[in-house]
Amino acid sequence: MSLFPEDLQSEHSLISRSLATPALRSDQWLSVLSMARDWVAGNTIILAELEAALQRLNSIERFFAYPGAALLDRLHARLTDRDEKGFLRVAQNISTTIISQKYMADINAWDAVDADESAPADRLPQAINHVANKPYFEVLSIVPHMTSRWQHIVQQTRAIRRVEDEFVYETVIVGNTEDALTALLLNPSIAAVVMYEGFSAKSATDNPLLDAIGEVANFSKIKDEGALALTTAQAIKKVRPELDLYLLSDREVEELAGDMEASVFNRLFYQVEEPLELHLSILEGVQKRYKTPFFDNLKRYAARPVATFHALPIARGKAVFKSHWIRDMGEFYGANLFLAESSATTGGLDSLLEPTGNIKEAQAMAARAYGADHVFFVTNGTSTSNKMVLQALLAPGDIAIIDRNCHKSHHYGCVLAGALPYYVESFPLTEYSMYGSVPLSTIKQALLTLRANGQLDRVKMVDLTNCTFDGHIYNTRRVMEECLAIKPDLIFLWDEAWFGFAHWSPFLRQRTAMGAAQVIEEYLGTTEAKKAWEKQQQELGDNPSDEQLLKTRLVPNPDAVRLRVYQTNSVHKSMSALRQGSVVLVRDVDYADVEAQFHEAVFTHASTSPNLQIIATLDVARRQMELEGYGLVANALQIAFEIRRRINSHPVISKYFKVLTNAEMIPAEYRPSGLSDVNDPNVSWTDAVNAIRDDEFLLDPTRMTLTCGAAGFDGTAFKVMLADQFNIQVNKTSRNSILLQSNINNSRSDIALLIRVLLKISMEIETALKEGNEVRKAAFNERVRSLIEDVPDLPNFSRFDERYRSDPSHNTLHGDIRKAFYDAYKMDECEHIHLESDVIDERLKSGPELVSANFVIPYPPGFPIMVPGQVITAEIIEFMRKLDVKEIHGYDKSLGLKLLKRN
Known part of the structure; x- marks a missing residue:
């Protein structure tokens, strides 16, 4: 079955x-x-x-x-x-x-x-009548008993309930490991697992889901033997790491407690001699995740009668609620917002810059939840998180390999640190005016080029955006392993601003920085890793060519690797936190050596007056994701799948709008699995597993690029129309598309609204085309052609001007962006030339070269097409001239391009 x-x-x-x-x-x-x-x-x-x-x-x-x-x-x-x-x-x-x-x-x-x-x-028994207003969860029990006994076990657990219990739970029973894993995949309400030793490994029910999850949990170890409970527990932790595990054994639990591997269990019991203790342990385990140290203390602080003699008049709200002029603000936000404001770090509060109390505890709990060794809360957004990491880990003269299309905070971080960016290019998606991600071969080539020029020792970091604005996800494990095979002490910074939710998907987790780091860490400790490296050494020989290294799936030397991984998350972008709520996640074997400078970076960038409400929501967001994140993320994914399916299969809507597929967003050479569409019903289990595990790039299902060019809309105009006429808000646009995002906040009703609106717009286009004359039809067709076909080529990074390269004779791309940035402060060394001026064309032909003085960042597409010190090419000028967007950071149309003068 x-x-x-x-x-x-x-x-x-x-x-x-x-x-x-x-x-x-x-x-x-x-x-x-x-x-x-x-x-x-x-x-x-x-x-x-x-x-x-x-x-x-x-x-x-x-x-x-x-x-x-x-x-x-x-x-x-x-x-x-x-x-x-x-x-x-x-x-x-x-x-x-x-x-x-x-x-x-x-x-x-x-x-x-x-x-x-x-x-x-x-x-239910009367004992559950106190369920109202108490958080509810379910406990999975894996038992060796006959099914006829299962209902009796359920009744026994109900009978132990007490009125004073903080939570209430119901029990779900299965009899084997495969059914247990199936339950954990299907039932997001399960918060704890109780194992009665003696259960079996295999289920009588065919479940192809286990074929896919087996790639995460490694089912090869799960057999009917004495260690089944332990291997099952380890598999569960791979699938749902947030769950509490309890083992009831008839063996000598004292001896089992001394087994290091048994630490995966929260507690061990000798059979069922203490059912109440088991019940209390389950409640305590959930309470540990439910606890929000900072938020709990902030609520207590707000409830106290406090007189404030510090510089924050809004605290306690007296100046608001007594005012004749701004009391509406108090009525709008409510009293608690003001009662919970303070500039003090005592009296139950704590300091974000040097936490010693509840913020420190909250950050430790977040580290546990996110799979990191350390977590830092940031209240100035992930822009600040990125600059903190770059300043902490890079020094003047260090080389950082950076995606040219990453968020501007990374570029500014290099300016602040004095690091030399070596820009690497993402594959272009010219048809949609956007970039994808950086191919691994490009990153490896950069490392090998620097090695050939004797500069590999200066390379400190690889800095990439994992989950781009448009949804491109790296194979993080492969990228890190292959780079570490070339330089074993590289630091990795993964900007996962949009991808924080992925930790709570067992399939997507392996594509996150922290998820991949854990897998690599475990793998490097095995004999398999050592043998794989030795075999590779034999095959490549002592002096492999760059061509060999580029073609080989490299494995690192486990004895040489220093695994140093940093991840930044915009918690507010995918979890329940206020704007600018961000975290820095750390899994760095050498963190002790950089801890002091990391704290200096925090002192440099963090406000001394952080927003307490943002800190509180970072704390609460962690609680929510630990207790219900799995189900919320699954719902967000389902919303996205349904939107894709409904739009792309609709007979009318699909004429004018389409959600782009994997095949359209990721070139075939980066998809060896052949996966073309996540909604393709013909995808085999092998294809699905291989895509998630092996494809160089995967598309985040929750990010949907909706093309609107065939409807005659450019992205910006369509975005404005949706907001003004239909109360649908989106963020990112391109020349002929908008980006739809599903998250833990969306519902099926949102899908219905979107589909209804798209159908209404499509029907209006149909009517206009049917009733319009040939001139109007031709105008519409020309508008569509210009949006779909007449798109500008996307320019690549050219090079830094020789003034900003330490040795221009070397065939490398890095440059001193900081010097160029500050040279632009000297007005007598700068000039302005209007974009449409003939002077631009003459300079491109005859010189002297045009050198940008600024970051120039058009929105969309949102990447810097010029950085300080960069030589401007004809391709860049052509792209700028074809842009029809209003927002271009770093460019003043009235003055023209700001350039650094050349002699």
Whole structure:
């Protein structure tokens, strides 16, 4: 028996199902509800399909506490009795309760009462009546007992509940490892796992999801043997690392407790001799994640009567609520915002710059949650986080290999640090006026070129954007391993401003910096890593050519590697934090050597008056993601898959709008798996697994490039139209597209609004074209042609002027951007020339060369097409002249291009 129904297999690809597995359940319940309505309407032919759908639901519902066996039996009984109206009532009750999650807070939701009944079918014991207003979760128990004993175990755990318990939970029971992992993939409400030693490894149910997750969890180790509980625990931690694990064993638990590998368990028990202790341990484990040290203290501070004699008049709100002129601000924001403001770092608060109390504790908890060794909270956005890392780790004269198209904070960070950027180019997507990411071969070539010129020792960092604005994700493990094979002490800075949520997806986590660093760290400690390196040494010989190294999938020397990985996350971009809430994640084996200078960088960039509310939301965002992040991320992924499917398959909308696929956003040479579309139902499990594991680039499913050129809209105009006329807000645009983003805040209703709006616009275009004369049709077609075909070529970085290169004879690209930046401060050494001036064309032909004095960054596309000290080429000027955007940072149209004079 398969876990997946045929109808779902025909609509959704394996990769979309594996990335958004929790959505399977609600989709199937909605399908049953739809069929029930058809039955009530007189369609009896659908009964066979309905019976099959219920059987499939049974295979999924056993992994959830609600609705439970009694409610499902009631539903089946209505079908057997051919009571179509009764069936509809019960099905609607269950499906709406599941989708609304009402059962988590309302005791009455557990009843099977419909309009014709007065007695509940499965009322929970009275002890759960205190569930209201208490956070609810579920506990997975893996047991060796017969299924006939399972309901008894559920009743036993319910009986232990106490009114004073802070949380309430229900138990889900399975009998083997494969079912346990399936439950964890399907059920996001599971917050803890209890293992009763003696369970088996294999399930009787076929579940192709396990083929994909096996690439993450390594199922080859999971066998029916004495270590099954341990290997199962290790697999669980690979899939859902946030979960608490408890083991009940009939062995000598004292000896087991001394086993280093057994540290994966939160606590060990000798069988079931202490059921209350187990219950309390489960609650305490959840409480440790629920705790928000800074936010909790801030709430307590706000509740105290405090007299303030410091420079923050807004604190406590007296100046606001007593005012005749600004009291509306108090009414709008509420009293707590002002009561929770202070410039003090005592009295229950803490200092962000030198935390010793609750902020320090909150950062330690965040490090645990994000899989890092250290975490720093930042209240000035990831722009500041990036500059902190660059200033802390780079010194004047150091070379940093940097994506030319990265966020401007990285370029300015090099100016501040005095580091020499060696710009590497991303592959272009000229048709859509955007860039992708930097091919690994380009990065390796930069390292090898620097090595050939005797400058490899000066290279300190590789700095890349993992998950670009448009959604391109690196194979982070491969990039780091191959670069470390060339220079084993490289530092990596991964700007994951848009990708912080990915830690809570077992498939996407391996593509994050921290996820890949953990895998590399574990791998380097194995004999397999040593053997792989020795084998490679034999194959390459003592002096391999650059060509050999470029073609080889390099593995590093595990004895030489110093793994140093930094990751910056805009928590506010994908989690529940206020704007400018960011974190720096650290996994650096040599962090002790740079800790002092890292703190100096924090002192340099962090405000001495940080926003307490931003700090609090960083704390709360971590709590939310640890306790429900898996399900929230799965929902965001499902929203994105559905948007893609609905737009691209719609007979009218798809004429004018399209969400670009993997094949359109990533050239084939970077997709050896052949994956073309995450919604392709013909994708095999091998393709899906290989794409996530091996493809050089993957597209973040939550970022959707919607082309609008075929509708006659440029990106900026379409963005304004959506906001002004339909209350739909987007951010990034290109010449002929806009970027749609799904996140943990979106719902299915948002999809409906978007589709309705796109259909309305499409129908208006259809009508206008049908009713318009030939002149109007020709004008429309020309507008479409100009947007789709007449797009400017994307210019690459040229080179730094010789003045800013230490040795122009070397065939390297790095330059002294800091010197050029400050040379531009000398007005007598600068000049301005208007972009359309003939002087520009004459200089391009005959010289002297044009050298940029500024960063020039058009929005869109949002990358610097000029940096201080860069030689300006004809391609750059052509691109600038074709730009039709209003916002160009670093360029004053009234003055023209600011240039550094040449003699």
